[in-house]
Amino acid sequence: MSTLLQVSDPHFGAEWPAAVDALVALVTTLRPDLVVLSGDLTQRARRRQFDAARAFVDRLGPQALLAIPGNHDIPLFDPFARLWRPYARYRHAFGADLEPVFDAPTLLVQGVNTTRPARHTAGEISAAQIERVARRFELARPAQLRVAVVHQPIATAGPSKRHDRLHGAEAALRRWADAGVDLVLGGHTHRPEINAVAVAGSTRKVYAIQGGTAVSWRVRDGQPNSVNLIAYDHAGEGARRARVTRYEHDAAGGRFVAGEPRVLDLTPAHAAAPAPR
Known part of the structure; x- marks a missing residue:
């Protein structure tokens, strides 16, 4: 079984230290094959905030990491840096590649940079x-x-x-469904949710999995800090499924607690599952 842990919107610079410690403990316990950081690693793209985000990642140990920037990872109050060197601090902390790939026998994960320095908060994905x-x-x-x-x-x-949706989302969903994409992980809203998206003209559903804010005080709608564990076990015959478990931070207990898993059927509509044995 392969597992990846989605950690979104930690917003270092606006983090709860207790939640950070609890998340490090959770990763140590779960030992996922991949940790995915789906943007907004910092609150205001300041050097010390990137240093804190990097220090957090270094505490996680040897787990593989895939990170992409969010709109908060571009300087807001420094117009020169925003227009001419928008990703300099991000790259110093997390490397030059803004669209990294993780390729393993049972996992293919592609990061996509949807931030635009010319936009404030809105995201965009180009045809290219x-x-x-x-x-x-x-x-x-x-x-x-x-x-x-x-x-x-x-x-x-x-x-x-x-209004939070990515500009170009519909075109991306159509093309990616045809290409066989199973899941699209996102953040930004700080509202955890899972949506099964039926794509017109396709036999496939694409699941959009939104992460909450992992460790910051910038929670929404009374939702606690949370992360998503995605488990996938492909037996090689017919049906394909993934299991998503949301772990929510219990401040009183000082730990992240697993919720009820949700099973996602990834089998295209025309593909029949094998008969029970």
Whole structure:
């Protein structure tokens, strides 16, 4: 079984130290194959905030890491840096690649940079990015879970939240469904949710999995700090499923506590599951 832990919107500079310690303990216990940071690693893209985010990652030990920037990881109050060197501090802490890839026997995870220095909070994905990501997933091996990681959400529930959606989301969903994408992980809203998106003309559903804020005080709608553990076990015959477990921070207990898992059916509509034995 392969596992990845989605850690979104930690906002170092606005973090709860107790939640940070509890999350380090959780990662030590779970030992996921991959930790995914889906943006907004910092509160205001300051050097000391990136240093804190990097120090947190270093505490996690040898787990593989895939990180992408969020809109808060671009300087807001320094116009020169925002326009001419928007990712300099991010790259110093987390490397030059803004769209990293994790390729393992049963996991293919592609990061996508949806931030734009010319936009304040809104995210965008270009036609070139959509196509580049699709071609990567078209080369996936049959046993791999195919996961794209964005910051701003590709799908959200309810009309009041649609303004948060990524510009270019519909085109991305259509093309990526055709390319075999299973899951799109996102953050930005600080509201954890899972949406099964039916894509017109496709036999596949794409699941949009939103993370809450992992360790910051910038929670929304009374939701506690949370992270998502995604487990995938591909037996090689017919049905494909992933299990998503949300871990919420229990401040009184000083730990992250597992909720009820949700099982996601990744099998295309035309593919029948094998008969019971």
